[in-house]
Structures are given as C-alpha cells and as structure tokens.
Amino acid sequence: MKLEVAGLCFAYSKSSRQVLNDISFSVAEGDLLAVLGPNGVGKSTMFRCILGFLRNYQGTIRLNGVDIKTLDHKEIAKHIAYIPQSTHPVFNYTVLDVVLMGLTNQVNLLAAPNQKHVDEAYLAMESLGIGHLRNAGYGEISGGERQLALIARALVQKAKILIMDEPTANLDYGNQFRVMCRISDLAKEGYLIILSTHNPDHAFLYANRTLMIHGGRVIADGAPEKVLDAQLIKNVYGVDVHIEDYAYGSRRHKLCIPIDGGVGKHD
Ligand SMILES: Nc1ncnc2c1ncn2[C@@H]1O[C@H](COP(=O)(O)OP(=O)(O)OP(=O)(O)O)[C@@H](O)[C@H]1O
Numbered sequence: 001m002k003l004e005v006a007g008l009c010f011a012y013s014k015s016s017r018q019v020l021n022d023i024s025f026s027v028a029e030g031d032l033l034a035v036l037g038p039n040g041v042g043k044s045t046m047f048r049c050i051l052g053f054l055r056n057y058q059g060t061i062r063l064n065g066v067d068i069k070t071l072d073h074k075e076i077a078k079h080i081a082y083i084p085q086s087t088h089p090v091f092n093y094t095v096l097d098v099v100l101m102g103l104t105n106q107v108n109l110l111a112a113p114n115q116k117h118v119d120e121a122y123l124a125m126e127s128l129g130i131g132h133l134r135n136a137g138y139g140e141i142s143g144g145e146r147q148l149a150l151i152a153r154a155l156v157q158k159a160k161i162l163i164m165d166e167p168t169a170n171l172d173y174g175n176q177f178r179v180m181c182r183i184s185d186l187a188k189e190g191y192l193i194i195l196s197t198h199n200p201d202h203a204f205l206y207a208n209r210t211l212m213i214h215g216g217r218v219i220a221d222g223a224p225e226k227v228l229d230a231q232l233i234k235n236v237y238g239v240d241v242h243i244e245d246y247a248y249g250s251r252r253h254k255l256c257i258p259i260d261g262g263v264g265k266h267d
Pocket residue numbers: 012019037038039040041042043044045046
C-alpha cells in the first residue's frame with residue numbers, strides 16, 4: 001500500500017488564494033504520518049483532495065501507482081477510510097448502528113445487516129476496547145468512545161489507509177492517550193495512517209513521520225525527532241520551546257516543553 005502526493009496545488013476558487021502550494025510526500029503501509037501546521041494552513045483541504053472530495057487540484061495523487069482522479073468514490077473507499085472529528089450526533093443511533101455504516105460501500109444497508117456483518121462490527125469494536133458499548137446510544141457515550149467508534153466504523157470498511165482529522169480534538173488528557181495508543185497499534189498492524197494534530201508531542205510519541213505545513217507548503221518532512229526542532233516550532237507557531245530528550249524504561253523520545261510560558265518574551 002502506497003500513497004504518493006506530488007506537486008499538489010489547490011485554491012477553492014479562481015479568485016481566492018492558493019491554499020495548497022506544491023505539496024509533495026509519499027507514505028507506505030505501516031507509516032503513521034502526523035500532519036502539523038497552524039489553523040487554516042490546509043490540512044483538511046489536503047485530506048479532501050486525497051479522499052477524492054475535491055478534484056480540481058493540480059498535481060497528482062497516486063494510490064498504489066494509480067491516479068486517484070481515475071477512481072470513483074466507491075473504489076477510493078475500498079482503500080481509504082476517513083475518520084472525521086467526533087461531534088455530538090443529532091440522531092441517537094446505537095454504537096453498533098454507527099459502526100455498521102462503515103459497510104455501506106460493500107453491502108446494501110437498506111436491507112438488514114446479516115449476522116456476519118454484525119460480528120465483523122463487533123470484532124472491530126472489541127479490538128478497540130469498546131465492544132461493551134455496542135448497544136449504547138452513540139449520543140450517550142464519551143467523546144473518546146465516540147472517536148473510537150468512528151475508528152471502528154473505518155475498520156469495518158476494510159480500507160488499509162486511515163485518514164484522521166484531529167482525532168484527539170476535544171478529548172480529555174486520558175482519552176487523548178487512549179485514542180493515540182490505539183491508533184499507534186493500528187499502524188503496527190500494517191495500516192497506513194495519516195492524521196492531523198496540533199500537538200507536536202503526538203508526532204514525537206506516536207508517529208514515525210511528520211509533515212509540517214506552513215503557508216500552504218511543506219516546510220519539514222521526515223522522522224519527528226529529526227525534523228521538529230525548537231526553531232521550527234518558533235517560526236511556525238511563534239512559541240519558544242525546548243525540545244527535551246526523554247527516557248522512561250526502554251522508551252526514548254523527545255518532548256516539546258514551552259519555555260517561560262512559551263510566548264511573549266521574544267516577540
Ligand atoms: N469550502 C471552503 N470554501 C472556501 N474556503 C475554504 C473552504 N474550506 C476551507 N477553506 C479555507 O481554506 C483554508 C484551509 O482550511 P483547512 O480547513 O484546510 O485548514 P486546516 O489546516 O485543516 O485548519 P484547522 O487546523 O483549523 O482545522 C482556510 O483559509 C479556510 O478558510
């Protein structure tokens with residue numbers, strides 16, 4: 001499984017500014033790519049291009065060597081699943097109902113799902129530790145549990161590329177940790193994961209690749225510990241940080257610590 005983005009440029013209209021400006025990167029099976037960049041730099045826009053929602057871009061996006069523009073939405077959905085930010089639902093479906101919606105590109109859900117489908121959905125929920133919530137109302141579970149339900153929905157879709165828009169947005173500290181650990185496990189199982197986050201530590205702790213987008217361009221691409229440094233964080237976010245080496249047992253990684261509150265002193 002390989003996804004290659006080359007020279008991607010996009011503007012929402014002819015008269016509006018170029019949101020994406022020559023974005024190039026490629027990722028493969030087992031990669032967990034953390035896409036960083038300030039609000040409004042175009043992370044979600046880039047995801048919409050990759051997912052085939054936006055097609056009037058320049059450049060190419062190749063899925064296993066095939067230009068994604070030649071694939072219809074159903075074909076893309078066989079390979080790529082999108083996990084949006086979890087929002088509070090309007091209708092109170094059960095968690096199982098929501099997870100079963102991931103099957104829409106494989107079966108006609110206007111017919112009742114059969115036992116095989118229900119078992120598949122249940123297995124996906126179990127693998128994410130939310131099997132016990134199958135009959136709970138989707139509107140009555142926590143934000144972290146809802147995010148895991150959306151990931152379970154993507155797993156039953158059987159796509160091997162998972163694109164996640166800020167999977168930890170609005171989650172408390174514990175749920176951020178639980179959700180990111182599950183995502184990291186999925187990458188170890190061979191899924192190709194691309195997620196956006198506003199926290200550089202998510203890149204340090206869980207990702208093997210990071211992409212920093214700023215001004216519509218990729219300004220850093222590589223292993224987080226190699227490409228994310230204090231000067232880059234300062235340039236992009238205007239925050240003074242110290243990048244600390246951290247060791248706990250056999251674990252070694254870096255962490256981003258704001259200096260003196262991080263802002264104000266040097267601006
Ligand atoms: N449907 C749209 N029509 C016109 N402009 C849009 C549309 N969606 C997004 N934009 C603009 O495109 C730019 C990039 O937005 P996008 O949502 O991709 O950024 P982002 O990096 O995901 O931001 P955030 O981190 O805040 O979620 C912004 O200036 C935004 O206002």
